[in-house]
Amino acid sequence: MQDAGGPDGYQGYAGNIEFDGYDIGDGDGDRNGDEAGAPRRSGARKAVLAAVGGVFAALLAVGGYGLHNIVTAVQGGPSNGGGAQPSGTSARTPQAPPTAEEAAAVAQDFLATWGRGDVTAASALTDRPETARAALAAFQQNVPARTLALTATGPATTGTDGEPVVGFRTKAEFEGATGAWEYDSTLGVVRGASGRAVVRWAPTVLHPHLTQGGTIAVKTLPDPVFKATDRNGKPLDGFPSLAAVLPMITPADGEAVVSGRAVVLSATGREPEQLYVLTPPSAPQVKLTLDAELQRVAEEAVKQQAAGGKPASLVAIQPSTGHILAMAYSPSGHNRAVSAGQAPGSTMKVITSAALLEAGVTPDTVVPCKDTTNSPRQWHNDERGDFPSYTLADDFSRSCNTGFIDKGLEKLQPGTLAKVAREQFGLGLEWHIGIDSRDATIPVPRSNDEAAAAYIGQGTIQVNSLAMASVAATVQSGRFRQPVLRDDAERVTAPGALPAGVARDLRAMMARTATQGTARTPMAGLTGQIGAKTGTAESGGTTTNSWFIAYRGDLAVAAEVDGGGHGFAAAGVAAAQVLKAGGKG
Template sequence: MPKSVKIAIATVLTAMVTVAGYGVYNIATALTGGSGGSGRSGGAAAAGARPAVTGPPTAEQAAGAARAFLAAWAGGDLSGAAAATDDPAAATTALTAFQRQVGPSALHLTASGPAATPGPSAAGSTPSATPADTALSVPFSASVEFAGTGTPWTYDGALSLVRARDGRTVVHWTPHVIHPHLDAGESIAVRPVAGAPAGITDRNGKPLTGFPSLAGSLERFTARVPQGGTADDGSAVLITKDSDGTAEKLFTVTEPRPLPALRLTLDARLQEAAEAAVAKQSAGGTRAASLAAIEPSTGHVLAYAFSPSTGSNLAFTGSTPPGSTMKVVTAAALLEAGVTPSTPVPCPATTLVTGLPVANDFADARPGNTFADDFAQSCNTAFLEKGRDVLKPDSLPRTAKEVFGLGLEWSTGLTNFDTRIPTESTMAAAAPELIGQGRVQTNPLAMASVAATVQSGTFRMPILLPDLPQQPAARRLSKGVLNDLRALMTRTAQSGTAAGPMAGIPGAAAKSGTAEVGGGKPDDSWFTAYRGDLAVAAEVEGGLHGAQSAGPAVAELLRIGNG
């Protein structure tokens, strides 16, 4: 049988879908006799089935029963074929479903070898749920023809033959009777398949080959299965997992037409800089580094990179505390609560959170600070104490979701982790979230989006394909609050904790972050910033202060700029 090809499907099949003239519905229960079985054994037969008695049939009996079953199935006598199994009800439903879903114009099934003790099947396990000493296996060859096509689909399978309680030799019913790769919880059908694009380019038509971080991701765009048929689509026999929609292509029925090159939102020039930046900050792959860049005016992802490139795409799927970069969102909540940049907000040396002392990156107390000073200096204690005074437990998660889109379900074009900021029951429990600690989880893509939202004033969901829908946030910040937030980030880039990496980058606005991860591990380095129509965020695990590792990575892209 030809080697199967794995395809990522953009949407999970529902119980009943009609696509390009083929009726598709879930047959997992039918294939397992409603037993709820899992794995390649297909589970036990349903109540009412004829269970096998001890002792296998003879080789002659097994071969004869197999030939009778295959002849009935191939001849369209589905009820007769089902009656030749140990679960006629499940078999009738499954064979009918195969006929409707796959829709062959002709089906040829031939026993291709003698009966033998069951061994490993093409699917990697025995084709029967019965013990080997009560069954014999008969291999068969299948040839499936489709109207209007010249080449039949051929594959090899195996039947497990058992002796029923009434003494007859019957086929033991499992999903593998239909096809050796079919499992419980899967469906088999002919579905439309899209042709592979002639290539994948950046937004300017430049090829995106040769970038380590994109190598695995680009396959997700070249192997897309459409939700509905079009003139360019072909068709193929697919086995689809009902749980996540991933599919295995078994046979191409009709070839799809070639598609033109697919343009992503990426910018090859920024992508090259992003790859170099994370490679440098990962210190030869000894620590993970990731980065994402977004165009604030559109939400288009202009670059993303991660190192080591053989690992996970942490720019999109990371789920760690962002440290003080979250203070951008906290500051928005405080500003909306009536705090202004000039409001006196002392910065004590330490404060208590749930009975434990929390300090700053500097040892001295700064009682004369304003809120603008606290933001630029990244004073943890000021944010914690002022937050407990004027905010509620749901203030941060509500502002994050309603204004910045954090916590919405993002559809970027790739797998991504949606930021989580749990709503705690008390301000004491919620306090660590105000400085990006506690149970906050996010990634560079989300924090780049935070900076992009500040720059443009509007949350635009990050996307990699320009035609993807973008779910809006519920509201925008007022003009006054937005201008104050921009001023806070600009000052931080000019004279605050972000000044070092942002030196020589006019118009930059930024926020650095240092996230404690516990367990004796060094702190993670975070940085988010924008300049013009470009917002960038980076994380370096174990990189310590944001200005030390993540900041220089972000600076590399901001110096290039967007167009």
């Protein structure tokens, strides 16, 4: 029975804004929020963290282009002060779109000429030569890379408008800095006025986050920079999901520090986004708990499931230590993996089951799975029909909503779910993982309808992939260990403990779900100690959100895909990829 809840050398632009008291360049705005609130900042060294995470000083010298021309170029408008488009601009005609072969050829030529710094030749290969030339020249000037490599990442595909699109990867290296700035982007190809294939010019050709009026520039940092490495000392540069995370990392007290520079994107109405830190070789190292190889797998898993614009995230934790081994999310910018707040769907049944087991229900207790039930709101399951002989273990593995609602209303008092979540799983406590994060919220229900929704992970419960990965880790190890991104992070402990018998029963039910229940398809082929729970959360529209939590040996994972459908589908596929790469029996 499936779950149903009531189921990225070269240039940017100059200007001035004020942000936290520092003059940092063009553009201003607010931090992106979340579905249901903003994340809480980590408690340690807030001043340094804020400075490193988003406060920048003196913009590197900008020459050759005035602000008006630069912004006009980025916006994709005329570079001649607003007059008619220069000759060479394509006109939309009823000609057939370029073929994939034509698109690949012009994209290769464009990327090659741009990469060697010939902005005039590159811009001539676009439908807006003057606009493109100004923007490419500005990018070359304000993001002064030592080398710039631009490589197509695959054959041309068909875009939503029927015209070909070519993906490419940008890799920029800078003098006096370690590592390289890398990111993926795309460009569209159209027919120009002459009928030949040309690149459709848009700000996103420079960077996928760049919009009209936005700017990119290398800026100096007023505060220290550090080289973040993974648990094995490997560099963490180049991971899209870590671009906004690494700038938040601060050194240990008393550690020597050096200053550096960063590539910063600014846009009207948004807080400046730090795209990449140019870390000097002399910068001290800060070791994180992340595993670079597992992070690579997590990034790819999330990228696959986020195709088509679905927001998604994944967190992997080591149950025996609480170490965060990977965190990935899409789209970039707002770290939904640790800062979102969403209903978890039926993955919440792990905690509801813990409460029921403590209340005297056993895995073998008969808990009928009725076709519908009322609280007085009517609830149903995806798998329609009555299953009067189902036990609690059956309800869990088949994800029966009505059984959990009926037994929850019978056995549990208002507030019991929140108490068990807090005291045994650490949800609702104030976590300090080493960067900004958002704590789980599990309110006390005010009615039977609210209680029924909570028992199956709907209603006002707000969690994220970090919180639910911790739930899976707690079941696997039998003990809550607050997740951390670095060993010196401040930890909290749960006021209670998960009873050994309850942990044993939960592991048994999660194992059954992974091998015989709703999680069996994504978990197929995984060996050793495994367990899983699917979740499908209603989002207020016609689509549902896909949730999946699981463990394999000393690795626990949670994944969610907004609009991904059933838990065993999108989120389950992503989580299983990570478990296969890093889990051991």
